[in-house]
Amino acid sequence: DTEVTQTPKHLVMGMTNKKSLKCEQHMGHRAMYWYKQKAKKPPELMFVYSYEKLSINESVPSRFSPECPNSSLLNLHLHALQPEDSALYLCASSQPKRGGYNEQFFGPGTRLTVL
Amino acid sequence: DAKTTQPPSMDCAEGRAANLPCNHSTISGNEYVYWYRQIHSQGPQYIIHGLKNNETNEMASLIITEDRKSSTLILPHATLRDTAVYYCIVTGTASKLTFGTGTRLQVTL
Numbered sequence: 001d002t003e004v005t006q007t008p009k010h011l012v013m014g015m016t017n018k019k020s021l022k023c024e025q026h027m028g029h030r031a032m033y034w035y036k037q038k039a040k041k042p043p044e045l046m047f048v049y050s051y052e053k054l055s056i057n058e059s060v061p062s063r064f065s066p067e068c069p070n071s072s073l074l075n076l077h078l079h080a081l082q083p084e085d086s087a088l089y090l091c092a093s094s095q096p097k098r099g100g101y102n103e104q105f106f107g108p109g110t111r112l113t114v115l
Numbered sequence: 116d117a118k119t120t121q122p123p124s125m126d127c128a129e130g131r132a133a134n135l136p137c138n139h140s141t142i143s144g145n146e147y148v149y150w151y152r153q154i155h156s157q158g159p160q161y162i163i164h165g166l167k168n169n170e171t172n173e174m175a176s177l178i179i180t181e182d183r184k185s186s187t188l189i190l191p192h193a194t195l196r197d198t199a200v201y202y203c204i205v206t207g208t209a210s211k212l213t214f215g216t217g218t219r220l221q222v223t224l
Contacts, residue, residue, distance in 0.1 A: 004158070031210060042202065042214035043159060056211065090158050094210070103149070104212065106158030 004107035006091050012113045015081060021110045023074040023091030032074040033104065034066060035090040043090055049074060050096060081114045088112075119203045124219040127197075133190040135218050137203030140184040146207045148179060150188045151214075152199040159202065159214075162188065193222045 004025045013019050023032065031050045035043040048056035049068040063085075065077040074091055088111050092104040120138040127133040139148065149164040163170055163177045165186070170177045176189040190197055202217040 033210075042216060043153075043212075045211060045213070048210055050210070092158070096210075103161035103164065104159075106160065108158050 004091055004093055004105050006089075006107040006110050008110060009108070010111045010113075012115060013078065013081065014115050015083070017081075018077070018079045020078065021076040021089055021091075021112075023076075023093075023107055024072055025093040025105070026072055027093060027095070027105065028071075029093035029095045029105070030071055031094045031096050032068060033092040033094075034064075034074070034076055035092065035106075037088040037090060037109070039087075047076075078112075081112075083114050086112055086114045119205055119215050121201070121203055121215060121218045123216065124221065126221050126223060127190075127193045129194055129222055129224055130192055133193040133197065133220055133222070135188040135190075135201050135203075135220065136185065137188070138185045139203070139205045142183050142205050143207070146205050148177065148183075148186050149204040149206060149212070150175070150177065150201065151204065151212075152197075152201045153217075154196075154199040162201075193220075195222050195224070198222045 007022045033048050034046040036046055037043040045058050046060045047066045052068045063080050067075040088109040090109045091107045094104045095102045147164050147166050150162040151159040153159045163172055163175050165177045165179050179186045200217040200219050202214050204212050
């Protein structure tokens, strides 16, 4: 299984809602990532988890809250988002190796619209 | 991480080789060159990476100049399914990928 799955595929939420995005992989990878991609722009790294610990937070606002409950699962909890947070949210995973990390496998993304 | 410069767009006829250039003149000795592509409405897909030597896999070849200041991704026989945005990324750690604006490759009949 070389797939990263993300649910839901599409999400529409109001600014006062609380919702969560879910990402799952069964490749045994111990690093997982969240990226944000605005329309016609490249993906931007948000968070990196390594061995279930948060290792990189790219100064993301606290209304985005990541969680890695186990080595296969990654969540992104959303609260009090703004319309400008509407974007494609991509999850990826990779396997750490001596001196670095192997290539990242990306999921198809969740398209989020904030009204 | 070193910055990269890629042409914004390129065209290629189906069946011909697509050669996508990337400049990374500030690359340092321990940084790798990675290539990913993103087909419309999908997540990015890893293609290939290299440090100094040329590399080849089932998808593409990567040619890195001797001074490592530039590289070329070669898709030997482009098909319509290769139409995508191609990102050249230089990084010392593959845990932190900084995507530039990439090259939009259009493969035509």
